Amino acid sequence: MSARARRAGLLSALAAVGLLAAGAAGPVPERSRAAAHGSEARYVVELEWPRENIARTLGVARSELLMYGRGNPFQTRDIGGRTCVVGPLFALDIEDAFAFDIDEPVDLLITYAPELTGTFSVGFNDNGGDGIGESEPVEPESGPTLATARVTLDRARFAAHGIRGTDLAIGGSEGIALCNIEVERSHATPVPAGYGTLRLSVEDGATGRAVPARLGLYDATGRAPLPSERSVLVHRFVDEVRLLWVNPRTWWPSEHRLAFYVDEDYEARLPVGSYEFVATRGPEYRGYQRTVEVRADETTDLTVSLERYADLPAAGWYSGDSHVHIARDHTEDDAVWAQIAAEDIHVANLLEMGNIAVTHFKQPAWGEAGQYVREGHALVSGQEDPRTVQRGHTIHHNLQRPIRQDPESYFLYHRVFEESHAQGGISGYAHMGQLFNGERGLALDVPFDLVDFIEVLQGGRLYDDIWYSFLNLGFNVRPIAGADYPYFGPTLPGVERTYVKLDGPFAPNEWYNAYRRGHTYVSNGPFLEFRVNGREMGSELRVERGESLEIVAEASLNPDIDRLNRLELIVHGEVVATEAAAGSDRIRLETRIEAGESLWVAVRAFGDRDGERDMTVAHSAPVFVVVEDEPWWKLGAVPDLVARHRAKLQELLTEPIQPAGDLEYWETTRILEEEWEQQRLRLEPRVREADARYQALLDRARAATTATSS
Template identity: 30%
Template sequence: MNNILRILLLNVLIFFLEVPSKAYAQRTGSIYVGIQDDVTGKPTPVRVRITLAGKPVKTLPNEVVAVSYGLWDHADGYAFQPDSSFYVSGSFRITLPPGVYQFVLSKGNEYISQTHSLRIRPGQTSRQQYRMKRWINMVARNWYSADSHIHIRRSPRENQPLLNWIQAEDINVGVLLKMGDFWETYYPQYAFGEKGIYRQGNYLLTAGQEDPRTPEIGHALGFGATFSMRFGRDYYYYDKVFDELHKRGGLTGYAHQAESFHGYRGLTLDGLRGKVDVLEILQYCVSPQPLRTEHYYHMLDLGFQLTATAGSDFPWCGHDHDHGPPEHSAQIGNARFYTYLNKPFNQASWQASVAAGHTFVSSGPILDFRVNNAIPGDHLNVKKGETLTITAQAYGHPTQVPLQAIEIIAHGRVLKRITKYDPGQSSNHLAATLELKSVEQGMWIAARCYGDSTQAAHTTPIYVTIDGGGFHNSETVDSYLNQSEKYLQELEQELETHRDSPEFRAWYYKKGLKDRVDETRQVISVLRNRLSKR
């Protein structure tokens, strides 16, 4: 009798469990979505955003690729991105209430984004297959994209999902930065150098650091070294970190266009003493207009070679991270740079090419820039009176990357500007050519391009020298050296201010920083004597 009762009770329980499940299935529908690369025909990672009547859908498929991320290394996000999108590795199935949903599929700047209206019918499962098409293929042209400013903690367990994330944004190199401040570090990386590289084909992850970071001198960058460097007791002496990173095979630089957190002071202090390799000139942390070049041109006009780089600063910065709509939130790859390689792609060849300056930064437009067939980062030495043939081309997409204008610039001055309204030009291709005849002085020459209000691109310069001379701008040397002196005076005022706030500690390092200021003043004096126009 007891066994019969148990069987009856079990059947009743099963019935009551199955009924709601069947009822739910009848009230919802499912859709299977497969995404392939249009050329290879293979499944490809993508970014997906689903909305209903303009509002984000809060349901996730089981196939979502998830990694914990957040500000200050907190677990603020996991499967959803800040704009309510998510990543999948090529296919997913999702169950939703009936309705007409908008599915947006994207894959970085070089692929054409797709928007599809899909109807979910109750009790039914449908299937959709989509192919992601490129409007341009930069790897086929030997240019590899990178986001060198990503903050996500990483153990070996996160390697594969994080690689899927950068594949979904079509970024060839993702640089994961350990971040620090005076007190501690965040976003740890399990290894640096060769041991910290995770690669599949033309995509790789590597480690770096954004440390030191101070409100008085700015945020320092370093990547490619065999180990991270940090001097807690000498935290404000950035040059010690830079020197050690260089010894360990790394590159160094400043973040946020050297604008945020008074980074121009640090760039002056370390850049004029030859400690800096790269400057992040395109990013959405400072402004919705991502290209900021004031401090870049400052250093170039003084004759200092700097590679232009860019990075998203994920998860901190979006197109308008303070006031913008969700679709303008922080996103990996929204600011990136391209590096030209004339040899097989790997970490070493990529880093060597970055060091050589063979780069351009972009939030959409693509640039091809040459001077007498030299490319960005090259040093072109010519004889006095020779002619320079300059070509600059920009490529875009009429709806996704609509080009507005391209400019050839030398010493910060526009030599030629072409817009989409000029004869023979369009929103998907702009071309400017120029001959500089009888060149009398050295100069740095670059190209820059503008798309919509949030899209821009800029090359590292080509450095033109005459009979082995310099490329500095003798017209602006005095004013830029005076500006450098002003920045040093600002720093000295900080050193005289004892602040109670624990975030401001420059005063504590007064003696060591004053020594470095004095060294920089000596450099300024030498530059003034050697470069000023007489």
């Protein structure tokens, strides 16, 4: 992985937890909220800073060009006779009449005030490669009131790929005082020799049925032509875009990483030449890649037949993404559906995202009225709310109506969990239970059997430590996975997904029912099958003490995504058996273990990509083996695990709130500060009751230990 890719991964993770937010507090001006689709969940301030060839200047916390900002509030200051804008990160829109969709070196003359400027760089969309460029860092001069740096952007594009249709991002971790910018074109953009037409259709290779897909098209230099209006118009926050960046964690057959979606067929007028063409449709399909020739004044017809690597629905397995943020104005949104179906996601949980002040990514209807089911792919309304930096982000699926908390009771999460369950909903914690202090919330809510799941796979990372800690205390908490589109990278829907086994035909409600029974696994690539004595993952199996348990597990991995590495058998969180792939894309593990006590058993599979934050992985829900009505806890670990979660309960009451770490800090800081202390007092009885439940669990474990030893 390149240094820039590593930096992008780190920045995306930090941005997701609110650690790279600009330091300005206070409301965003109302004019910056006006947008084409939904409300703006990003920090955006429109600045009055007219400059030649610059249509707009925005103060932002993220650019959608892999640059993020933090630091002082945005302000305008007179420095050295110049009007300067001061802040962490600026997004600039180049006048289209001056330069739009070009392909040439461009020089920027950036005038700045060194005293108020740290090391900075310029992010831009470029041609070729992954489509996102970044200049070399500029070290500020020392001494002068104003200084000017010349920055050359190689193969600059200026095609409105940044936030709110901007083209450039300028900033750095210590901020910048930007006093002027001049844009000098080289006018070296190649002139096409002519144009032809490409007309294509996409079909499933087995059925011949027309299907949506994600496509890439690149000329001999790696440039991706702007998609035509026959492509799908995609919602990214409030932006509406056709060309999206495919981040390095996302499977893609080409080294070039700009892609677009089509709903079955596509047509575009293109410069003549030879093109690399690629198509994908999620991990169950093989990648498609070929060369396409476009000739002057001719139409090239192409039928793309996507072949399956695996047909999981035929075996009853249907994928879902637990965590997608796309606003809908109406239920039957065919553009949103096409993006989801192009990734072959069967259930997309479209989450309204609330905080203590407002709600973003609004949905038009709830329950069955909010479900849009077409050709086996469903859009379903849900909510990620409540969310705070003090006790984590929660998710609630399959709701009949949204559940709103007043600011005066916002931290009392249990009320939302209880209402969700009363509606037949499924509820849990997002972001691996780790980010935004989610472990505190879990420590409080799990003892009351309110938590159905933890989102254990996200951002290219499996984080099972917190999940295992609750399984080892005897709680049935299921795994779930979600991409958190358009955050985390940004990512694309379905990069991480949850597979659920249905006994009959697909329907969203049946998917949720099967998930509730635990017939599920999470994956960003590998496929799993797993049985204990013939019982599916998620089952409870009652046996006699000492009985032999037959374990049969299988893993497979589309070789276009990664090479399969190994399959592991997990008992009480420990690896007890491993089967290596030995170069194959399939593994079968058969073994027997003895049920000397109650326990939980699961499997996980890995590809060769196996880093701390970038792995190809799948993990099953456990099979719970019960011996003589004993809990499936890991008895010897109970005292330490109880101490761990009781400490988190105390943190919840004693640690001061840090509202600057809230993701929408500009909307929430004042209210969080005003409400937390009073609501902390209201949480104290709940914390005491949870603590008592941990104590009862500990007492029971000590009694069981004594009985066993005697």
